[in-house]
Amino acid sequence: MEETIIESERLTQARALVASLEAGDDTEATRIIMSFPENIGTDIFQEVGRLTRELHEAIIGFAMDEKVLQAVQHEMPDATERLAYVIEMTENAANTTLKAVEESMPVAEELSKGSNKLAAEWERFRGRQMELADFRALSDEIGEFLTLANSHSKILNENLSEVLLAQGYQDLTGQIIRRVIALIQEVEEKLVRLVAISGTARMQETKKEEVAMEGPAVPNIEQGDMLSNQDDVDDLLSSLGF
Amino acid sequence: MDKNMKILVVDDFSTMRRIIKNLLRDLGFTNTHEADDGLTALPMLQSGNFDFLVSDWNMPGMTGIDLLKAVRADPKLANLPVLMVTAETKREQIIQAAEAGVNGYVIKPFTAGTLEEKISKIFDRVAG
Numbered sequence: 001m002e003e004t005i006i007e008s009e010r011l012t013q014a015r016a017l018v019a020s021l022e023a024g025d026d027t028e029a030t031r032i033i034m035s036f037p038e039n040i041g042t043d044i045f046q047e048v049g050r051l052t053r054e055l056h057e058a059i060i061g062f063a064m065d066e067k068v069l070q071a072v073q074h075e076m077p078d079a080t081e082r083l084a085y086v087i088e089m090t091e092n093a094a095n096t097t098l099k100a101v102e103e104s105m106p107v108a109e110e111l112s113k114g115s116n117k118l119a120a121e122w123e124r125f126r127g128r129q130m131e132l133a134d135f136r137a138l139s140d141e142i143g144e145f146l147t148l149a150n151s152h153s154k155i156l157n158e159n160l161s162e163v164l165l166a167q168g169y170q171d172l173t174g175q176i177i178r179r180v181i182a183l184i185q186e187v188e189e190k191l192v193r194l195v196a197i198s199g200t201a202r203m204q205e206t207k208k209e210e211v212a213m214e215g216p217a218v219p220n221i222e223q224g225d226m227l228s229n230q231d232d233v234d235d236l237l238s239s240l241g242f
Numbered sequence: 243m244d245k246n247m248k249i250l251v252v253d254d255f256s257t258m259r260r261i262i263k264n265l266l267r268d269l270g271f272t273n274t275h276e277a278d279d280g281l282t283a284l285p286m287l288q289s290g291n292f293d294f295l296v297s298d299w300n301m302p303g304m305t306g307i308d309l310l311k312a313v314r315a316d317p318k319l320a321n322l323p324v325l326m327v328t329a330e331t332k333r334e335q336i337i338q339a340a341e342a343g344v345n346g347y348v349i350k351p352f353t354a355g356t357l358e359e360k361i362s363k364i365f366d367r368v369a370g
Contacts, residue, residue, distance in 0.1 A: 161354060164264050168351045171255040172329055175300060211338050213300050216329035216350070225333040230356055233336055233349055240340045 058194050071187055078221050079180045085218045086173045093169035100159035100166075107152045107159075114145050172216045179215055243365040245270040247293035252276075252283040252309065253327070254301040258350075262296060262327065265354050269361070280304025284312055287319055294361075299328035299335070307335075307342060314343045323364050327352065 013032055020028040121138050124130050130138070217226045227233050249266060251274055253259045259276045266274050275290070277283035279301040287295065295313065299306040306326060313319045325346040326339055336347055345367070346360040 161265075161268065164261055165351070165353065167257050168261055171253070171258040172350060174255055175329055211332070211334045213305070213330055214332045214335070215300060217331045223332070227331045227333060227336065227349070230349055230352065233331070233347055236333065236336055237340060237347060240337065242340065242346075 065190065067186065068190055071183060074222075075183050078218075079183055081221050082176045082180055082218050086176055089169045089173050093166045096166040097163050100162045104156055104159045107155050111149060111152050114148060118142060118145055175215045176218065243362065243369075244293070246273050247271065248291060249274045249294045249296060250277060250283060250286060250290070250292045251296045252279065252301070252306065253298040254278050255298075258298065258327075262357075265357055266296075268354060269358050280306065280309035280312070283309055287313065287322070288316065292322065294364075295322055295324045296327055297324065299326060299330045299339075307339060310339065310342045310344055323368055325360055325364060327357075 013035075017029060017032045020032065118138075118141060121130075121134075121141070125135060125138060214223050214226065217223060217228065227236060249271055251259050251262045251266075253262065256278070259278075263274045263276070266272075275286065275292075277286055280297075281303040283295075283297070284304070286292070295309075297306040297309055304312075306328065310324055310326070313322055313324060323345045324343070325348065326344050327348045327350065329350045330336075331349050339347055345364045348356055348360050
């Protein structure tokens with residue numbers, strides 16, 4: 001079947017060659033002669049050619065893709081900074097928490113010892129086994145303990161608040177890690193596409209939000225006009241009439 | 243300021259919701275409720291008679307800024323005081339929130355003092 005097609009193609013080409021020679025059209029005749037050998041059995045070469053062209057286009061497309069360029073030039077180094085910052089934040093949170101716990105333990109211990117001691121003496125008093133002089137001493141001790149309990153419970157409360165606030169790192173680092181994951185997924189998708197060599201690698205325009213979210217401010221990263229603390233935010237808002 | 247006022251805390255991270263709820267409790271506010279993004283918060287606000295909204299910005303589903311816009315667009319909720327508590331510190335974003343009608347803006351990480359200050363400022367203004 002294929003042979004007859006090739007045969008008939010040859011015949012057509014031969015006729016065209018004869019026709020062009022008879023008409024004195026040298027250029028056309030040369031073109032037909034030149035095209036003759038390549039046209040026969042070239043499927044495989046055509047396929048290799050097509051693949052080469054597609055690979056080439058995909059690589060060019062990959063390199064020209066601004067998002068990939070952006071990823072390689074900025075976001076990858078940024079991602080490293082971001083992850084380093086995650087380590088720093090988790091470390092700070094752990095240190096703050098540990099410090100508060102370490103400070104609190106002896107305070108709680110002191111409260112426990114003091115109350116145990118007083119409880120024993122109080123039992124003696126209730127059992128009417130106490131001299132008047134001892135009772136006076138106990139009364140003073142109770143007074144002192146109440147002052148201590150008051151200041152110690154304040155210390156414990158402050159330390160617990162500090163532990164509570166330190167847990168905010170989970171939200172902030174979570175947001176940063178999500179961004180890095182999104183970047184990795186994006187690059188992965190591009191790589192998969194490159195490997196697949198789909199000839200129609202049209203890069204989609206990313207839908208831009210009115211103001212893109214930037215997430216937590218990370219030191220040493222260019223993130224645009226970021227305010228570094230609450231005071232700056234307050235100043236900005238008051239300049240807007242707040 | 244009514245310490246019994248009904249407050250909705252919206253944040254996609256449950257740890258942050260717990261932190262804010264605990265801080266609010268420390269400040270004497272115990273009537274607090276939670277939602278994990280704008281989509282769950284909005285129906286709660288529409289049917290729940292809330293007095294105060296504390297919202298994060300960056301959340302899946304519906305972001306805090308979209309929630310704020312939806313609140314201001316709803317005649318029943320338009321005057322609800324809204325405090326944004328967020329890690330977003332871009333100048334344009336803060337301006338955008340101000341334009342959308344936010345009543346206060348606290349950036350994470352924050353202190354209990356900052357939260358208290360912004361809340362009392364909001365309610366002083368509402369009362370005055």
